[in-house]
Amino acid sequence: MLATISPANTHIDETLATLRYACQASRIINRVKVNESQHDKIIRELRSEIDRLKSLHFEYERKRILSESMNTVPKAIIDKFAVNEIEMENLRELLAEREMELKRAQKSWMDRLKEAEDLRKSDMLLLRRKGLALELSKDLHQACLVNLTDDPMLSETLFYILPPGLVTIGRKRSTTTGTQPDIILDGPLIAHNHCTIENNNGSLFVTPESNDFQTYINGEIVTSRTQVHHGDRLAFGGSHFYRINNPGESEKGNNKVIVI
Secondary structure (H helix, E strand, O other): OOOOOOOOHHHHHHHHHHHHHHHHHOOOOOOOOOOOOHHHHHHHHHHHHHHHHHHHHHHHHHHHHHHHOOOOOOHHHHHHHOOOHHHHHHHHHHHHHHHHHHHHHHHHHHHHHHHHHHHHHHHHHHHHHOOOOOOHHHHOOOOEEEEOOOOOOOOOOOEEEOOOEEEEEEOOOOOOOOOOOOEEOOOOOOOOOOEEEEEEOOEEEEEEOOOOOOEEEOOEEOOOOEEEOOOOEEEEOOOEEEEEEOOOOOOOOOOOOEEO
């Protein structure tokens, strides 16, 4: 630490305060501490204990082999290198016990990593259901729904990916009533099972699932399986508005609704 003071008597208070602080700082002792969790500490200590026990086991084995080879050596020397078989057996048991504890600790750590990965995947799925598609540069090459609002700052900010297969749309269910829809929308005009969108080799089809809750395509109510195209507008319950984005489909001649 470098303390700068002034020789001027007008700065005597600042000089004294600086010197007091420097004196106190000189008494500070830094203690290095490894930044590790309690679980990591247990694993590290177990590994250290196993290394120590292996070293002792190796030394016992060396003495045992040496004592067996001393058939013509005086008894005093043999006794010096003799191995206590009971201690040897206790050492083997202790070593096996520590190795088993280490395996359990490492397994517990792997379980925690797996739980964290499962939680991450669950969070990613929830984000997609809410329209927060990640890796947009890749996802936007797929068919998707893009939100539309009166506010230009909020319009086209949510992307609901439509992968091959069937995508369900509806209101969030309670945890006891079954699986959640793939795309979750909120509001009193949205049914729990509102409609489905099928991506069949790049062709998109909307099928309403409730007669009491409306689904609109380009302003027209649909009541049966209907094909939609790139640029078409969808409205669910009259309160959620989206545009179909299907880059794999040509926009030419695809502006009218086809009912199948």
